[in-house]
Amino acid sequence: MSSASDIRALIRHDARTVEIEMLADDFLAFVDAFEVTLSDGAVPPEFAERLANLHQRADRLI
Amino acid sequence: MPFAAALRKSLEDRDSDVSAELRRGDSLEDVLNRHLMTVEQLGGDDAFTCILLLSPDGKRLSYGAAPTVPASYCRASKSIEIGPYAGSCGAAAYYGRPIYSTDIATDPVWGNYRALALQHGYRSCWSTPIRNSNGEIIGTFAILHRSTGMPTREEIDAIDLITGHVADAIMRSRDPQFLAKRGAERMARAPLLRLVSDNLAYNDPANRLRAIAEKLQAKAVELDGYADRSDPDLLVQDLKDAAELSRKLAAAIIAQIDFISSGRRIP
Numbered sequence: 001m002s003s004a005s006d007i008r009a010l011i012r013h014d015a016r017t018v019e020i021e022m023l024a025d026d027f028l029a030f031v032d033a034f035e036v037t038l039s040d041g042a043v044p045p046e047f048a049e050r051l052a053n054l055h056q057r058a059d060r061l062i
Numbered sequence: 063m064p065f066a067a068a069l070r071k072s073l074e075d076r077d078s079d080v081s082a083e084l085r086r087g088d089s090l091e092d093v094l095n096r097h098l099m100t101v102e103q104l105g106g107d108d109a110f111t112c113i114l115l116l117s118p119d120g121k122r123l124s125y126g127a128a129p130t131v132p133a134s135y136c137r138a139s140k141s142i143e144i145g146p147y148a149g150s151c152g153a154a155a156y157y158g159r160p161i162y163s164t165d166i167a168t169d170p171v172w173g174n175y176r177a178l179a180l181q182h183g184y185r186s187c188w189s190t191p192i193r194n195s196n197g198e199i200i201g202t203f204a205i206l207h208r209s210t211g212m213p214t215r216e217e218i219d220a221i222d223l224i225t226g227h228v229a230d231a232i233m234r235s236r237d238p239q240f241l242a243k244r245g246a247e248r249m250a251r252a253p254l255l256r257l258v259s260d261n262l263a264y265n266d267p268a269n270r271l272r273a274i275a276e277k278l279q280a281k282a283v284e285l286d287g288y289a290d291r292s293d294p295d296l297l298v299q300d301l302k303d304a305a306e307l308s309r310k311l312a313a314a315i316i317a318q319i320d321f322i323s324s325g326r327r328i329p
Contacts, residue, residue, distance in 0.1 A: 049117065051307070
């Protein structure tokens with residue numbers, strides 16, 4: 001059985017993993033949202049804007 | 063309840079939901095679609111609404127939400143260069159004022175998109191710029207109709223009301239402080255959920271992370287493929303950048319899996 005301090009330690013150690021996982025989820029959702037347009041051979045302007053935001057988050061994190 | 067009062071109440075109700083929706087991770091498109099469905103339910107059978115968002119360079123519009131406009135119409139007008147003949151929305155963004163096209167068949171504003179609109183049965187379109195708190199144009203809100211006609215005073219007031227609520231939702235979704243707060247809330251919740259979840263994937267974080275890393279690697283290959291097939295003038299570099307980011311995230315996740323497996327402390 002885990003003690004309260006074990007649980008707190010787990011949560012603290014897991015924080016960075018969670019943050020990277022959140023960013024990965026957002027990135028996958030972002031690509032999915034544009035999938036149809038991209039497969040048609042076009043890149044809408046909003047793609048660049050949202051990609052830049054994800055890049056900024058990644059640069060802060062990784 | 064009169065239309066104007068009903069619309070005001072419905073939009074105020076929507077406003078109170080927007081922050082919670084964005085905080086739980088709903089996309090801006092989802093939020094705006096709900097706004098527009100609220101409007102269309104009150105607006106009758108002949109009202110097809112859409113929101114177009116202006117690119118950062120202020121030159122192009124792309125769809126932010128259009129819940130009942132046919133996909134074929136949206137695909138054919140997915141990236142509109144603003145200008146005097148770029149339909150009501152392209153012209154509204156270009157001139158910085160509302161453009162009420164009372165008859166698409168004859169209005170010169172529809173020069174570049176007339177055939178597309180008429181093929182889909184649209185005969186009039188009223189578009190208004192959406193502005194941020196600094197007064198800068200960030201998009202347009204439009205109502206398409208299958209009949210010709212000019213908006214009444216009451217309808218113009220309603221359009222102004224809707225545009226204001228839509229602007230608030232867009233600005234809220236882009237507010238850096240809000241985004242940071244949402245991230246912190248999700249981060250605080252997620253580990254606790256994992257500790258109590260019976261879900262096998264959550265009980266084994268390494269499995270879940272491995273699956274995400276595999277998805278990211280597959281996406282990188284797909285994005286490279288799109289870049290190879292795209293017109294060189296159409297921002298191919300963005301696709302290459304996206305593929306590179308996908309690989310970078312996959313590598314970071316694999317590093318986290320190693321950490322979890324070894325029980326080392328986070329650097």
